[in-house]
Amino acid sequence: xxxxxxxxxxxxxxxxxxxxxxxxxxxxxxxxxxxxxxxxxxxxxxxxxxxxxxxxxxxxxxxxxxxxxxxxxxxxxxxxxxxxxxxxxxxxxxxxxxxxxxxxxxxxxxxxxxxxxxxxxxxxxxxxxxxxxxxxxxxxxxxxxxxxxxxxxxxxxxxxxxxxxxxxxxxxxxxxxxxxxxxxxxxxxxxxxxxxxxxxxxxxxxxxxxxxxxxxxxxxxxxxxxxxxxxxxxxxxxxxxxxxxxxxxxxxxxxxxxxxxxxxxxxxxxxxxxxxxxxxxxxxxxxxxxxxxxxxxxxxxxxxxxxxxxxxxxxxxxxxxxxxxxxxxxxxxxxxxxxxxxxxxxxxxxxxxxxxxxxxxxxxxxxxxxxxxxxxxxxxxxxxxxxxxx
Amino acid sequence: xxxxxxxxxxxxxxxxxxxxxxxxxxxxxxxxxxxxxxxxxxxxxxxxxxxxxxxxxxxxxxxxxxxxxxxxxxxxxxxxxxxxxxxxxxxxxxxxxxxxxxxxxxxxxxxxxxxxxxxxxxxxxxxxxxxxxxxxxxxxxxxxxxxxxxxxxxxxx
Ligand SMILES: Cc1cc2nc3c(=O)[nH]c(=O)nc-3n(C[C@H](O)[C@H](O)[C@H](O)COP(=O)(O)O)c2cc1C
Ligand code: SF4
Numbered sequence: 001x002x003x004x005x006x007x008x009x010x011x012x013x014x015x016x017x018x019x020x021x022x023x024x025x026x027x028x029x030x031x032x033x034x035x036x037x038x039x040x041x042x043x044x045x046x047x048x049x050x051x052x053x054x055x056x057x058x059x060x061x062x063x064x065x066x067x068x069x070x071x072x073x074x075x076x077x078x079x080x081x082x083x084x085x086x087x088x089x090x091x092x093x094x095x096x097x098x099x100x101x102x103x104x105x106x107x108x109x110x111x112x113x114x115x116x117x118x119x120x121x122x123x124x125x126x127x128x129x130x131x132x133x134x135x136x137x138x139x140x141x142x143x144x145x146x147x148x149x150x151x152x153x154x155x156x157x158x159x160x161x162x163x164x165x166x167x168x169x170x171x172x173x174x175x176x177x178x179x180x181x182x183x184x185x186x187x188x189x190x191x192x193x194x195x196x197x198x199x200x201x202x203x204x205x206x207x208x209x210x211x212x213x214x215x216x217x218x219x220x221x222x223x224x225x226x227x228x229x230x231x232x233x234x235x236x237x238x239x240x241x242x243x244x245x246x247x248x249x250x251x252x253x254x255x256x257x258x259x260x261x262x263x264x265x266x267x268x269x270x271x272x273x274x275x276x277x278x279x280x281x282x283x284x285x286x287x288x289x290x291x292x293x294x295x296x297x298x299x300x301x302x303x304x305x306x307x308x309x310x311x312x313x314x315x316x317x318x319x320x321x322x323x324x325x326x327x328x329x330x331x332x333x334x335x336x337x338x339x340x341x342x343x344x345x346x347x348x349x350x351x352x353x354x355x356x357x358x359x360x361x362x363x364x365x366x367x368x369x370x371x372x373x374x375x376x377x378x379x380x381x382x383x384x385x386x387x388x389x390x
Numbered sequence: 391x392x393x394x395x396x397x398x399x400x401x402x403x404x405x406x407x408x409x410x411x412x413x414x415x416x417x418x419x420x421x422x423x424x425x426x427x428x429x430x431x432x433x434x435x436x437x438x439x440x441x442x443x444x445x446x447x448x449x450x451x452x453x454x455x456x457x458x459x460x461x462x463x464x465x466x467x468x469x470x471x472x473x474x475x476x477x478x479x480x481x482x483x484x485x486x487x488x489x490x491x492x493x494x495x496x497x498x499x500x501x502x503x504x505x506x507x508x509x510x511x512x513x514x515x516x517x518x519x520x521x522x523x524x525x526x527x528x529x530x531x532x533x534x535x536x537x538x539x540x541x542x543x544x545x546x547x
Pocket of ligand 1: 040041042043044045046047069070071072073074157158159160161162163195196197198200201365366367
């Protein structure tokens with residue numbers, strides 16, 4: 001299924017010969033163009049892509065690697081699935097351009113195991129580029145060799161976290177590392193490694209085709225460009241939409257045919273839940289950031305049940321390496337079950353909320369740091385409704 | 391297992407190691423392929439992989455036990471995994487769960503006596519716009535209704 005509304009960046013014609021243009025540029029000029037465009041990581045954390053590439057490009061190392069993060073495990077997110085199906089070649093070209101820009105010879109695509117059925121399509125797109133001499137040895141006659149290898153995950157959400165992903169690529173349990181050092185410094189096999197989201201990489205050929213200024217002028221001052229949003233839940237038209245950053249919740253809801261809306265979960269299970277009354281808030285790094293998931297709930301929904309679903313997810317997906325996350329998520333889930341039975345005192349609920357704050361600060365990786373988000377936001381925003389039966 | 395089956399498995403594993411290489415970073419692709427072909431990774435297979443990659447069997451077992459898709463126990467011919475994450479939940483996954491349990495005569499987490507079907511829940515499949523969704527082995531099925539599920543099961547026979 002393609003992008004449902006009028007695309008901004010992700011229209012085939014925008015990519016033109018961005019790839020060929022890029023390979024005619026000096027590697028450092030690609031890094032500068034990406035930096036100028038203001039592109040920030042689309043995987044959730046929003047780190048400036050040009051800065052990441054610059055760190056990798058200026059690192060001196062025998063080898064460097066690129067990893068395209070196609071683990072897409074955040075509940076409610078499926079835009080990378082659409083990109084990998086509809087824009088396969090642009091994703092691959094983005095990886096190759098990154099390789100050229102930072103001086104790497106090997107890129108990996110880490111595809112979640114759930115997307116196993118896409119393997120053939122991606123591999124034949126890789127083969128096609130090889131046949132066209134856009135991948136392999138002496139790409140387009142240049143002194144530049146690059147290969148892309150497809151690797152699969154095996155059903156672990158935490159492997160989307162970049163250091164866990166690298167552990168997994170190295171053949172280990174997908175347990176996140178301490179950061180720093182960051183992958184861009186000490187990544188795959190200890191070498192500088194750029195980990196980027198599928199959407200981040202796929203955007204690059206369009207930026208090189210139409211220019212950094214074209215891209216900069218979309219979106220807001222702090223959030224340049226556009227964002228793919230996966231919309232699901234109580235809406236008439238679920239699917240992937242492309243919106244400029246800064247789009248208001250109100251307009252988003254209208255676009256997707258949401259009626260009788262009560263709440264919106266922004267950024268997946270690890271994101272924030274807002275009330276439908278907060279219509280004027282907007283999707284951007286400065287207000288409501290999202291890796292690309294919006295889940296809409298209408299007035300018939302029980303917010304506590306929704307929260308329970310999220311907390312069960314985190315209890316299962318915590319890698320168990322650190323205590324705040326391993327035990328904390330269980331305690332929060334127990335709390336939800338106690339509320340459901342009317343057995344959670346308000347004093348204990350307050351303790352759980354403060355446990356959530358502690359988890360945010362003390363967990364080792366983003367999973368444990370963000371897993372209390374739905375607990376805190378749903379119980380804060382909908383606490384009166386949830387405790388109304390008390 | 392018979393001795394001849396074991397040596398067949400050994401040959402197969404040594405071919406996989408040949409194909410993927412014997413470095414540590416080949417461990418996961420090798421295990422994934424064994425999983426795909428056999429539906430599980432037996433203790434013997436784990437030891438053999440460990441031997442050929444020159445790592446401790448505990449290392450291999452540690453990896454197998456970490457990943458939800460890698461299994462040690464024998465699995466059914468058709469492994470049915472229904473998504474239980476939020477968007478599928480909202481799209482009435484409960485009615486699909488009920489249909490599956492009724493038609494197969496087993497509960498989630500169980501295997502049918504004839505080892506044809508096993509039923510499990512799985513976390514977000516990335517099909518949130520087309521829920522409820524499930525996997526049968528590696529094939530994805532979307533926009534399920536109870537009727538559709540009965541038809542799909544029929545076609546497996
Ligand atoms: C638990 C967890 C899961 C993550 N899953 C993904 C994912 O599926 N895809 C992704 O691109 N980034 C994911 N990330 C973010 C990555 O760690 C990393 O920041 C990102 O891949 C960097 O790429 P970007 O700068 O292009 O966004 C995840 C982070 C955490 C903490
Ligand atoms: S925060 Fe959770 S997922 Fe991350 S390292 Fe700790 S236990 Fe593992």
